[in-house]
Amino acid sequence: MTTTRNRPAQGVFCWMEHASRDRDAAKAFYGSVFGWTFEDHPMPGDTGRTYTMIRQAGEDVGGMYAMEGPMFEGVPAHWMSYIQVEDVDAAAARAREAGGRLGYEPMDVPGVGRLCLVVDPTGARVSFWKGCEGGPAPVESGDVPVPGRFCWYELITRDLPAARDFWGRVIGWEFAEQDMGGFTYVVLKTGGRDVGGMMAMDENWPAEVPSHWMYYIAVEDVDAACKAVEAAGGSVCVPPTDIPVGRFAVVGDNTGATFSVLRLNTAC
DSSP: SSSSSOOTTTTOEEEEEEEESSSHHHHHHHHHHHOOOEEEEEEESOOOOOOEEEEETTTTEEEEOOOOGGGGGOOOOEEEEEOOSSSSSHHHEEEEEEOEEEEEEEEEEEEEEEEEEETTTTTTTTEEEOOOOOBBBBOOOOOSSOTTTTEEEEESSSOHHHHHHHHHTTTTOEEEEOSSSSSEEEEEHHHHHHHEEEEETTTTTTTOOEEEEEEEOOOOOOOHHHHHHHHHEEEEEEEEEEEETTEEEEETTTOOOOEEEEEEESSS
């Protein structure tokens, strides 16, 4: 992480993290598709494990670690986002009171910050984060999408009213509805700024797909990005599709983690 950025405000997505059982394969994939580079660092404490910083053009994109040990049994490869909060413990308490649960309790990362994993009432998982004083500042998405960087964060849920109630109470997000030509899309806002979105899963979604967060990486050409994904050993789950705001596709990397690529008609 970089120390030169201002700390993001409450409710902003501030960090992205990739977890898999084959970190070397993931590095090869993302390096090929997006030109990312990687720096391995010892994890804080006497763990003997390493944490990989993902970088592009000298700036941090996110992090990466290998899932090792019984705690990850049955957990698929995935991307996880972190939401900046003013107080991790207070936010965790609000999550419980609002009907959510904790995947794990608030914990310190020595010299870096404090975090916890939250599961909302519809089953979607996300992490809360607060950096410590003097520690590295998280990455925050800018207002203009940069190719190869995360640019949008989207909750896809089987109970939209429950999700809206929960996140409004826990994070304080405000919501703005947009007509997307056949369904209503809910934009998440904090301090007047759009930070993400929310949409309901309808009958077209397979029953086995749970509520989840989807993360979008900005690209210059969605079709070319999908070809690069397949060439690097990944898969295209939803082919390039035009939507009112641009063009996107849902893809999977070579370890099984899913994400989307997006080219917007206008800035985020």
